[in-house]
Each structure stands twice: as C-alpha cells, then as structure tokens.
Amino acid sequence: MVETLRAEVTVVGAGPAGIAAACRAAEAGRRVLLLDENPRAGGQIWRGADRRRGSAVARRWLARLADSSARLVDTTAVVDLLGDRVLLTERQGEALVVESERLVIASGARELFLPFPGWTLPNVLGVGGAQALLKSGASFRRRTVVIAGSGPLLLPVAAALAGAGARLPLVAEQAPHARVRRFALSCWRFPEKLLEAARYRAAFLSTALRTGVWAVAARGVEAVALTDGRRRRIEPCDFLLASYGLVPNLELPRLLGCAVAGERVTVDDLQLTTVDNVYCAGEPTGIGGLELALVEGEIAGLAAGGADREAAALIGRRRRLERFQAALNSAFAPRRELAERVEAETTICRCEDVVSRRLDPAGSLRQAKLATRVGMGPCQGRVCGPALVFLRGWESDRVRPPLRVSTLGVLASRKPQDGN
Amino acid sequence: MTRIPIVIDGQTVEAERGSTVAAVLLDTGIWGFRSSVQNEPRGPVCGMGICFECRVTIDGVHHRRACMELCRAGMEIETGG
Ligand SMILES: Cc1cc2nc3c(=O)[nH]c(=O)nc-3n(C[C@H](O)[C@H](O)[C@H](O)COP(=O)(O)OP(=O)(O)OC[C@H]3O[C@@H](n4cnc5c(N)ncnc54)[C@H](O)[C@@H]3O)c2cc1C
Ligand code: FES
Numbered sequence: 403m404v405e406t407l408r409a410e411v412t413v414v415g416a417g418p419a420g421i422a423a424a425c426r427a428a429e430a431g432r433r434v435l436l437l438d439e440n441p442r443a444g445g446q447i448w449r450g451a452d453r454r455r456g457s458a459v460a461r462r463w464l465a466r467l468a469d470s471s472a473r474l475v476d477t478t479a480v481v482d483l484l485g486d487r488v489l490l491t492e493r494q495g496e497a498l499v500v501e502s503e504r505l506v507i508a509s510g511a512r513e514l515f516l517p518f519p520g521w522t523l524p525n526v527l528g529v530g531g532a533q534a535l536l537k538s539g540a541s542f543r544r545r546t547v548v549i550a551g552s553g554p555l556l557l558p559v560a561a562a563l564a565g566a567g568a569r570l571p572l573v574a575e576q577a578p579h580a581r582v583r584r585f586a587l588s589c590w591r592f593p594e595k596l597l598e599a600a601r602y603r604a605a606f607l608s609t610a611l612r613t614g615v616w617a618v619a620a621r622g623v624e625a626v627a628l629t630d631g632r633r634r635r636i637e638p639c640d641f642l643l644a645s646y647g648l649v650p651n652l653e654l655p656r657l658l659g660c661a662v663a664g665e666r667v668t669v670d671d672l673q674l675t676t677v678d679n680v681y682c683a684g685e686p687t688g689i690g691g692l693e694l695a696l697v698e699g700e701i702a703g704l705a706a707g708g709a710d711r712e713a714a715a716l717i718g719r720r721r722r723l724e725r726f727q728a729a730l731n732s733a734f735a736p737r738r739e740l741a742e743r744v745e746a747e748t749t750i751c752r753c754e755d756v757v758s759r760r761l762d763p764a765g766s767l768r769q770a771k772l773a774t775r776v777g778m779g780p781c782q783g784r785v786c787g788p789a790l791v792f793l794r795g796w797e798s799d800r801v802r803p804p805l806r807v808s809t810l811g812v813l814a815s816r817k818p819q820d821g822n
Numbered sequence: 823m824t825r826i827p828i829v830i831d832g833q834t835v836e837a838e839r840g841s842t843v844a845a846v847l848l849d850t851g852i853w854g855f856r857s858s859v860q861n862e863p864r865g866p867v868c869g870m871g872i873c874f875e876c877r878v879t880i881d882g883v884h885h886r887r888a889c890m891e892l893c894r895a896g897m898e899i900e901t902g903g
Binding site: 439440441446449450512522524526527528530531532533535538539540541623752754780781784785807 | 853868871875877
C-alpha cells in the first residue's frame with residue numbers, strides 16, 4: 403500500500419513564494435501541505451536560514467511558517483501526476499501520494515548555463531551554484547574566484563564570497579554598460595533595490611566590477627580567458643563562476659497542463675493558472691526576485707484558501723514590482739556573442755557528453771535527442787535544454803514524467819491501480 | 823558547531839553538522855566528484871539538485887546528488903564513479 407496524504411491546499415516548493423502561500427492558506431483556515439525536495443524550507447535565497455539565522459525577512463517568514471498549521475513535507479520531490487491534483491512524490495526512495503483540492507505551484511527557477519570551451523571543468527560553477535554551496539557549508543576562504551555572469555545575482559554572491567574570505571579579482575557582467583546604466587536609472591522608483599545593490603557592492607569594493615565583459619574559455623583548472631569583444635585577457639583563478647541569469651522551472655506546471663506563454667506560466671490576477679484549482683506563484687510566472695515571489699505567494703495562498711477579497715487587496719503591490727521585473731529582464735538578456743563561443747568540440751550535453759558538432763544534422767530538439775541522446779541523461783535537459791533554446795533557437799521539448807530520476811518502487815506506483 | 827565523522831574514499835574526515843556532502847567534498851579539496859561518459863572529471867555546477875554533475879556513491883547507493891545530502895555521522899562516500 404502506498405502511503406497517501408490529503409490536504410485542502412498543497413503547495414509545491416518551499417521557497418519564498420511557497421512559504422508565503424502556505425502561511426496565507428493555513429492562516430485562512432485550510433489544511434495545508436508544503437512539499438519540497440530539499441531537506442529544509444527556504445528555497446534558493448533562504449537556503450540554510452531558519453528562524454534564528456538569515457536575513458530579517460527570512461527569519462520572519464520561516465518563523466511564521468513554523469508557527470502556522472501548515473505541514474512541511476521535506477525531502478519530497480514531485481515526480482508525476484496520477485490524476486487531477488493527485489501528485490506522485492518520492493521520499494527517500496519511497497512513493498508517497500498527495501491528494502488535494504487545490505494546488506499552488508511555486509517551483510522556482512534555476513540558473514541559465516551556456517556552454518563555452520572549458521565550462522565542464524570541475525571548478526567552473528554557477529554563480530547561484532556557488533552561493534548555494536556556500537550556504538550549504540562550503541568554505542571559499544582564500545580561494546581566488548572570478549565571477550563572469552549576468553544579472554542582479556552577481557552582487558549578493560560577490561558580497562557573500564568576499565565575506566567568506568574568498569579573493570575576488572574580477573566580477574564581470576556580460577550585459578553592455580549602456581543597458582546596465584539604463585536599468586539603474588530606471589530604478590529610481592525602487593530606491594530600496596538601489597540601496598540593497600549599493601550595500602552589496604560595498605562588501606567587495608576592492609574588486610573590479612566590469613560591464614560588457616564575458617568569459618570565452620576556461621583553461622586547465624587554473625585560469626579563464628575573458629573578453630570585452632575587442633581584447634582578450636587571462637585571469638588566474640581557482641574557481642570560475644559562469645551563469646547567465648535565471649530560467650523558470652516549468653516542468654511541473656507543464657505536466658499539470660497549465661498554459662505557458664513566452665517561457666512563463668499564464669496566470670490571472672489571483673495567480674490562478676488555466677487549469678481549475680491550480681495556482682502558480684514566484685519565478686515560474688516570470689523571473690522577478692524575492693519581493694515579487696513573496697507577494698505572488700501571498701496572493702496565491704489567500705486565493706487557494708478561499709480568501710479572494712484579501713488576495714485582491716495585494717494586486718497593487720504586485721503590479722508595482724512587475725515594472726521592476728520587466729526592466730530587469732530586458733537589461734540582462736544574454737548577448738549573442740555568448741553563442742559564438744561554442745566550438746565544434748564543445749560539450750553541450752553534460753550528462754551524455756554530446757559535443758556541438760554532433761547536433762549539426764538535427765533541426766529540432768526532438769530529432770537531436772533521437773540521434774545523439776542530448777538532453778536524455780539524468781538532468782533531463784534542464785541544463786542543455788535552455789542552452790539549446792538560446793544557441794539554436796530550438797523549442798523546448800514536451801515534458802515527460804517522471805520529473806526526477808526515481809527508484810523502480812516509486813515508478814511502479816505510476817501504473818493504473820486495479821481494484822480500488 | 824558540532825562536528826561529525828564521515829568517510830570519503832576510505833579516509834575519515836570531520837564534517838560540520840548541517841553541511842551537505844558537496845560542501846564537505848569541495849572543502850576537502852575534491853573537485854572531481856564523478857567521471858563523465860567520456861571519463862572527464864566533473865563536479866557540482868548548480869548546487870541545487872538540477873544538474874546531476876555532483877553524483878557520488880553514498881553508503882553503497884550510486885548516483886546520489888552530493889548537493890542534496892546532508893552529512894550524517896559515519897556516512898561513507900565514494901567519488902569518481
Ligand atoms: C542557485 C540560486 C541562488 C540564488 N541566490 C540568491 C541570492 O543569494 N539572493 C537573491 O536575491 N536571489 C537569489 N536567487 C534568486 C531567488 O531564487 C529568487 O529571487 C526568489 O527567491 C525565488 O523564490 P521562489 O519561491 O519563486 O523560488 P525558489 O526559491 O527557487 O523555490 C522553489 C522551490 O521549489 C522546489 N521544487 C521545485 N520543483 C520541485 C518538485 N518537482 N518537487 C519538490 N520540490 C520542488 C525547489 O526545491 C525549491 O526549494 C537565487 C536563485 C538561484 C537559482
Ligand atoms: S550540483 Fe547540480 S545537482 Fe548537485
């Protein structure tokens with residue numbers, strides 16, 4: 403017998419959006435489950451925080467969650483859908499079925515990784531990836547770290563690494579200076595964001611911060627070659643952090659049948675998707691940062707909890723933050739030169755070691771998969787999929803469950819059950 | 823901070839409770855966690871369970887993501903698989 407949990411509202415993803423949704427729905431009197439595949443609540447930004455550790459906002463929300471009646475079901479990944487709002491999950495290799503009246507999907511985002519010669523070397527990490535490892539206990543003390551990526555995430559990560567005692571010779575933003583400047587100027591409406599950026603920058607003032615510079619190749623395990631489009635320079639390092647902003651995790655909403663347009667889940671004013679009783683909040687509805695994730699989560703939780711009036715009262719706050727989101731996404735879009743770094747022998751699919759040249763005969767991701775196994779390894783295309791969208795303009799392929807590599811025992815639960 | 827013993831490739835090391843296996847491996851100076859299909863050393867990239875580059879063998883179970891596993895006392899980790 404497979405264990406089954408039931409709830410009125412199930413929230414998938416215990417990042418800021420999911421935590422806000424779970425708190426609000428529970429406070430509205432619903433029986434709430436909050437699922438996450440991580441061992442703790444917090445998502446990406448609050449990884450390693452709890453009611454005593456972390457930023458003031460993190461502590462406040464994590465305490466609110468702990469004090470609420472919402473039940474956190476950790477180390478539990480949603481792998482498939484068994485019926486309307488019936489989720490098959492995996493917990494420590496065992497199947498667990500979760501049935502609920504309403505769902506809130508808060509599956510967050512991951513980083514965009516783009517291939518270049520040397521990006522598979524073991525000391526080349528994501529910018530957020532290094533941040534996650536730091537928050538998980540890794541020490542970068544006295545390591546020389548070059549950051550060459552994109553987007554607002556560069557600042558908190560550089561600040562955190564500097565604080566942890568890493569040596570940071572260079573932080574390079576690929577977006578051109580003019581775009582970054584225009585973005586900063588457009589932020590006058592958001593003084594709190596400018597202040598936050600200034601505070602982060604103050605933590606690594608002795609490091610050069612360059613715009614319009616990107617990594618072209620990582621060499622051996624000791625240096626990176628960068629360019630501003632005209633001149634190359636070599637920078638020695640122990641670690642290179644190279645990633646290019648965030649892409650939403652759309653696999654679960656897609657599996658549930660939610661409409662997705664322009665790489666974001668379509669939602670109405672109350673965060674309801676195109677599927678009845680399924681809400682979505684946070685990064686899957688468009689990359690927008692912490693505050694937007696929180697307010698979307700609150701709206702979704704209230705609406706799923708039946709408190710539509712209270713949910714509607716928060717729409718104005720969300721609209722204001724959406725303006726910031728729009729400015730952000732156009733400022734840090736990856737430049738085309740990043741695609742030109744790829745050589746014939748550059749690895750594209752890290753799971754199956756498929757190099758660029760082997761993809762040339764294919765015209766679509768589907769064809770390429772059949773011919774080369776690109777995107778068919780354990781990451782299921784989560785790394786190379788968005789890269790191929792950028793490099794070759796190929797559309798993302800249909801989602802095929804299971805969403806996570808699962809044990810046979812769990813997969814057996816997917817077969818239609820006979821009898822009851 | 824409480825420290826707990828874990829075994830990495832046959833060597834006992836002290837890990838901080840609450841750290842992930844990936845964090846401890848990096849601090850031990852191990853960057854290549856696994857060997858790729860073409861036998862290249864690979865290590866963690868995303869730090870959040872997405873890329874599967876940090877796979878190691880834990881207590882005999884293959885393909886565990888080191889970034890998603892908290893250290894437990896006596897845990898046995900093998901890299902390079
Ligand atoms: C690696 C990384 C590091 C970041 N670091 C910072 C930072 O330092 N500062 C900053 O301002 N912003 C940071 N960000 C951006 C930050 O994530 C967002 O601004 C915001 O916090 C997103 O909140 P969210 O709740 O939408 O998503 P997330 O915080 O991403 O939470 C989503 C949660 O859903 C879970 N999940 C997804 N799919 C499933 C599934 N199938 N089954 C079970 N659980 C699932 C995930 O495990 C995750 O915990 C980082 C982003 C990334 C990717
Ligand atoms: S580092 Fe990507 S899955 Fe662990």
